[in-house]
Amino acid sequence: MFPDPGASRAVLIGTSAYDFLEDLPAVSNNLTSLAELLTGPTSWSLSRDDCVVLSNPPSATAAMNSLRDAGATARDTLLVYYSGHGLVTPDGELYLGLPQSKQQRVETGIPYSWLRAALLEGRAERTVVILDCCYGGLALGTMGPSELAAQADVEGTYLLAAASENRQALAPPGESHTAFTGELLAILTTGIPGGPERLDLDSIFRELRKSLSAKGRPVPQGRERNSNGRLALGWNPVFSRTPMPSNPIDRDGDHRAWPDPASILTVEGFFNALRQVRVTSALTHTAISHRSGGQIATGTVGSLLNRKDLPRTWRTTGVYLTACGLPDGQLSDWQSCWERLRSALSAGNVPEPDKSQDQGVKNRVSSSWGRTFRKLAGRRPSD
Structure with a gap:
């Protein structure tokens, strides 16, 4: 099923330029490409105003204001996407990197607990969270992918987490997009041979795991609540349908x-x-x-x-x-x-x-x- 575009919203957040961490220039392409897809006719057909893109937001407050506004107006589906450095504190708290973020300084980024609370306060019937982030620096290896997914879990939400193990795997040199988002976009634009007519979240998640694993890249994590896995992100361009007869069908x-x-x-x-x-x-x-x-x-x-x-x-x-x-x-x-x-x-x-x-x-x-x-x-x- 597709969400009602008039009652759905998307907030796409990405940080590509950092003062104290390694830059991730591919993140900018992630935001542009995903916004074009979500506002296009092969996906959700959102209006441009209902697909908010926050590239290098100056502060957590600015990002959270946009997120809360979207959560207050979305009645059908709310999609929240983040791409950039995912960082953890010594206590294991996840926070999302902003331009001035520092290692182990949760106050310099967006604490995931804030995002979590905003989602729980929202009115949307369904929520989709896509986290395309790595840990970076000293946080590498301190938390396994399954633990990241568990920390990010929100009741009533479908979660897709790249949970990459190292920065290079997340943003391969010479590629236009990060590994996870690039594969997601490829699936949505080229389709899944033998897949369903609508590319639902469950089908996309299975294909992501298969394709990224085959390329030797980190395998993404997924969590589902309330059967949101049937929600479609796009049409399957290579779906094969038996030709209809010229006479009225049965x-x-x-x-x-x-x-x-x-x-x-x-x-x-x-x-x-x-x-x-x-x-x-x-x-x-x-x-x-x-x-x-x-x-x-x-x-x-x-x-x-x-x-x-x-x-x-x-x-x-x-x-x-x-x-x-x-x-x-x-x-x-x-x-x-x-x-x-x-x-x-x-x-x-x-x-x-x-x-x-x-x-x-x-x-x-x-x-x-x-x-x-x-x-x-x-x-x-x-x-």
């Missing part, structure tokens, strides 16, 4: 991973899920129009998927979902979701999407959606 035997309307919290999430339906169906806009028996035109399909405001009537959406091959038993759930959002809008409980975006930007985004999803579908069905 919906009773349809076991494809359709989006769950029960997880939709916002209007933005509603349209994001509608676009996921099209990807799952592997149909072009023209093919959907054809399968609707001409009830909706090709242009109407595109207009529906690129809307920002919730349709005032159900008919077009219902025809679209049926033409995509959604099982009949799920249509009522989708209509209930639409009715719930309409009622919330009438009551003023759901903010209307921002319609002030530049038209050129919207056109580029729409074009990008089409190109990317055609690639993900792996084929162009005949009309």
